[in-house]
Amino acid sequence: MGPPWINSKGRLFRMQNGVLDTLISEMPRPAGMVFAPNGDLFITTLQNDNVLKISNLPVGVEDENNFVADDFSLQQNYPNPFNPSTSIRYTISSVIASGAKQSQFVTLKVYDVLGNEVATLVNEEKPAGSYEVKFNAAGLSSGIYFYKLQTGSMVETKKMILLQ
Incomplete structure (x- = not known):
């Protein structure tokens, strides 16, 4: 505590x-x-x-072995609406385990409105930092798509619009 x-x-x-x-x-x-x-x-x-x-409050500080910094964000894609490509920026933090920074496994996937996965943009371990990835939707139909960033227990989803 x-x-x-x-x-x-x-x-x-x-x-x-x-x-x-x-x-x-x-x-x-x-x-x-x-x-x-x-x-x-x-x-x-x-x-x-x-x-x-x-009364009855803790007065000491417990040494936590593992924690995650608060740097986790998924930005709105730009441009939006887009045709045929767009940029997606995100920031991830490191997990601190036993005093040492560790990379996290990151996935960034794109889904259609029915929940079908249409693209995997990132699927690898990454160190803390800010990143930008390009999504080329050539071959996809116009419509609304969702992109989801996940690292460990952190998840964020945003909506984007493809206009062909």
Whole structure:
């Protein structure tokens, strides 16, 4: 379990087993917070000088062996609509395992509106970074197509239009 933190909207969070956990979803805007030696958390608020006490919170930081950075994005293809080719840009992050960066297996596939795979643009292990791939739709019918980027548990899909 990681230590708790407060965002600017007054929500209290902590990371537990790689999952973001909301401890308090609504509270007055915080002005500051202090941990007591026994693990209690005291939060002062901007409204009425209130002090909130939260007990039984972790005060240490657990060493996580594996995590993935937040750099994962799939951009809208350009141009869109297109004929017959378009560019697709994406960014992937590295998996950090036991303190060392590792590449991830990446797939970028194109599907028609019925869900049939019409092209595989990327199907390989890649290091973290930004990439651009060209998709040539020569031989395909005009219409709507979807492209899906997947790395590990991260998936994002976008729509594109082919006009012949």
